[in-house]
Amino acid sequence: MKILIKNALIYPMTEEAAAREEPCIRGNIAISQGKISGVGQISDEEDFDKIIDGTDCVAIPGLVNTHTHGAMTLLRSYADDMPLMDWLQKKIWPIENLMTDADIYWGTLLSIVEMIKSGTTTFADMYIMMDQVARAVDESGMRGVLARGMTGLGANGEKALLESVDFIKNWQGKGEGRITTMMGPHAPYTCPPDFLKKALSYVEQLGVGIHIHLAETLTEVADIEKEYGKRPVALMDEVGLFQHHVLAAHVVHVNEQEIELLADKKVKVAHNPQSNMKLASGIAPVAQMLKKGITVAIGTDGASSNNNLDMIEEMRTASFLQKVAAMDPTVLPAYQVLAMATRNGADALNLTGEIGQIAVGKKADIILVDFHQPHLYPHHDAAAHLVYAAKGSDVKTVLIDGKVVMENRQLLTLDEERILYEAEKCTRRLVEQVN
Numbered sequence: 001m002k003i004l005i006k007n008a009l010i011y012p013m014t015e016e017a018a019a020r021e022e023p024c025i026r027g028n029i030a031i032s033q034g035k036i037s038g039v040g041q042i043s044d045e046e047d048f049d050k051i052i053d054g055t056d057c058v059a060i061p062g063l064v065n066t067h068t069h070g071a072m073t074l075l076r077s078y079a080d081d082m083p084l085m086d087w088l089q090k091k092i093w094p095i096e097n098l099m100t101d102a103d104i105y106w107g108t109l110l111s112i113v114e115m116i117k118s119g120t121t122t123f124a125d126m127y128i129m130m131d132q133v134a135r136a137v138d139e140s141g142m143r144g145v146l147a148r149g150m151t152g153l154g155a156n157g158e159k160a161l162l163e164s165v166d167f168i169k170n171w172q173g174k175g176e177g178r179i180t181t182m183m184g185p186h187a188p189y190t191c192p193p194d195f196l197k198k199a200l201s202y203v204e205q206l207g208v209g210i211h212i213h214l215a216e217t218l219t220e221v222a223d224i225e226k227e228y229g230k231r232p233v234a235l236m237d238e239v240g241l242f243q244h245h246v247l248a249a250h251v252v253h254v255n256e257q258e259i260e261l262l263a264d265k266k267v268k269v270a271h272n273p274q275s276n277m278k279l280a281s282g283i284a285p286v287a288q289m290l291k292k293g294i295t296v297a298i299g300t301d302g303a304s305s306n307n308n309l310d311m312i313e314e315m316r317t318a319s320f321l322q323k324v325a326a327m328d329p330t331v332l333p334a335y336q337v338l339a340m341a342t343r344n345g346a347d348a349l350n351l352t353g354e355i356g357q358i359a360v361g362k363k364a365d366i367i368l369v370d371f372h373q374p375h376l377y378p379h380h381d382a383a384a385h386l387v388y389a390a391k392g393s394d395v396k397t398v399l400i401d402g403k404v405v406m407e408n409r410q411l412l413t414l415d416e417e418r419i420l421y422e423a424e425k426c427t428r429r430l431v432e433q434v435n
Contacts, residue, residue, distance in 0.1 A: 001049045003031040003402065004042060008054025008368060009382055012039060012358040013061050013342045023335060024382060029059060031364040034402030039358055050404070056372040057396060058382050060338070061356050062121025062143075062365035063311040064345025067211075067249040067270035067299030069127045069149075070136075071099070071107030073114065074427045075304035084217055084279045092304065095434045096128065103426045104129040108136040110423040111309055113416055116142065117409070118310045118392025121365040121400045124247065124270070124299070124349055126184040126211050130167050138175040141405045141413045143365065145349045146171065147184025147211040152195025161199060168206050178401055180351070182247065187213040188232045189220050196239045209245035209350055212236075215258075216250035217281045233258040242267055245350055249299060250275075251289070252282040259285065263292040268348035271340070273317045275301035283325045286318065287332060297348035298341045310392040315341050319387060334387040364402035369394050 006028045017023045030038035030048070045051055072092075079091035104127070115123055122143040125133055130148045137144035148167045150160040168181040183203050185191040191199070191212075203210060215221060215232045224232045233254055236242060242265035249270040254262070262269070271286050289296050298318055300309045315337045322332040346356025355365045369386065373394055376385050398406040405413050 001402070002047060003050045003052065003364075003399070003404070004045060004048040005029040005031070005052045005054045005059060005366065005368070006042075006045070008057050008059040009371075010039065010059045010358055011338065011383065011386075013339060014357045014359050018335070018339070024058075028054075029358060029364075029366065031399070031402045034364055036358060036360055036362050036364050036366075039360060052368070052397060052404075052407075054368055056370060057368040058371055058386065059358065059366055059368055060386065061342040061346075061358055062367050062398065062400065063119045063341050064297065064349065064356060065115060065120045065123040065299055065309065065311055066247065066297040066345050066348045067272055067301060068111070068123055068125055068309060069302035070111035070123065070125045070133060071104045071127055072302030072304045073110045073309070074103060074107040074423060074430065075302070076307050078304060078427075078431070080307070084281060085219060087279065087305070095430055098430055098433050099128065101129055101132050103430065104132040105136055106419065106422040106426050108133045109140065109414065109419045111303065112136060112140045112142050113411065113414055113419055114303075114309045115311075116140075116398050116406050116411065116414075117395065118312060119367040119369070119395040119398065120309065120311050121367065121398060122345065122349065122351070122355060124182075124211060126186075131170070134167075134171045134174065134179055137179055139413070141178070141400050141403055143178045143355070143400055144175075145180050145182060145211075145351070147182040149184045149186050150199070151186050151190040152192050153190055157195055161195075161202070164199075165202050165206070168208055172206075172208070176401065180349075182209045182211045184211045187216070187220070188224055188235055193228075193235070193239050196236075196241060200240055200244070203244050209247060210241060211247045212241070212249065214248040214251055215253045216276075217279075218253055221253045231258065233261060237261060237265065247348055249301075250281065250284065252276055252284045254285065256288075259289055259292050259294070262289070263294050267294065269294055269296045270299040270348060271296050271318060272299045272301040273321045274314060275305045277317070277321070278307075279305055283321060287322050287326060290336075295344050295347045296340055297345040298337075311341055312386070312390050312392050312394075315387045334381070334384040337387050338383055364399050366399045367395055368397040370396040
């Protein structure tokens with residue numbers, strides 16, 4: 001299908017656009033065979049099968065959520081106001097042990113509904129029973145970068161590793177190319193060096209990247225240093241992790257030397273400000289990492305530690321948190337944060353050639369944000385409005401892979417009411433079992 005989006009204010013988020021005095025243009029976007037075929041003034045409307053009126057809308061690349069655990073939407077507000085390790089060990093892990101395929105499937109679909117309706121078109125997911133996650137991604141039209149979360153402690157480590165290998169072999173490139181895969185060792189404190197080395201041997205064979213939690217809490221840093229005589233970043237470097245494409249989630253507690261190492265090794269960082277705040281994990285040195293050339297993208301983490309998957313809200317928090325941490329209002333300006341949530345997200349997921357920009361040849365992952373809203377008037381600076389004033393509910397229309405998945409706030413690929421019903425039913429059963 002050939003689609004024309006007309007009369008929108010467009011933020012292409014390309015390097016060329018960023019270099020201009022005004023990084024946005026007013027015009028049209030042509031889409032053909034799932035890809036962007038033109039940006040600017042396009043007048044031959046009769047050449048298109050569908051025309052979307054972008055009047056009063058801002059068009060940006062779809063938002064990229066670089067770290068979440070989708071099916072944890074079932075645990076939203078189930079266990080709040082707890083330290084991370086107590087939260088995991090006493091609440092989260094026990095209920096996760098009871099989850100079935102159906103729970104993961106419906107929980108993931110619930111997360112996808114929430115993400116699409118707030119403008120996310122791609123998400124990086126690390127969780128369990130990932131066949132069900134992939135199934136949900138495939139059916140919904142979403143784009144997913146998926147990793148089977150693994151822990152190397154106990155008897156199930158080898159089983160998780162083999163399941164991860166099978167998952168990668170079965171799902172890489174599926175869903176019309178919308179599904180890509182990674183290896184997902186959970187964290188240095190749950191995956192000992194010997195286990196990580198086994199995982200890396202498969203990474204080399206399969207040619208995939210690694211998605212891992214890293215340096216999230218002071219407790220993690222202290223425990224790793226006590227056991228191995230070095231901090232988590234140095235330990236991962238010694239193991240050989242950074243010889244591969246690495247997406248490191250959180251990266252809160254790192255010093256200048258570690259930031260230099262991460263930059264040198266081209267490690268990509270998924271910054272999760274709201275989760276880090278809620279769990280009191282700390283404030284990641286995002287401004288310093290960006291200055292050193294590290295690709296820092298944005299993630300929401302799971303809905304049980306956030307408690308939503310709204311990337312527009314996450315952008316605002318990311319900017320405000322760095323400003324107050326540095327006591328400098330110029331740190332992380334709006335346009336830079338918008339780039340973190342789009343272009344940087346694509347880079348972090350090794351999808352730079354495909355998404356994250358509105359440019360000819362890129363896949364048509366595009367969202368239209370309705371600026372005809374009281375909180376978005378007057379129209380001074382659209383980038384500032386997107387980051388500082390907009391809401392997820394302002395997202396009007398969403399295209400993924402050149403297909404319209406939401407139009408005028410109506411989901412076209414999913415039965416929203418059925419998903420809400422099934423997710424609630426799954427949650428009630430799990431809570432009854434664990435109690």
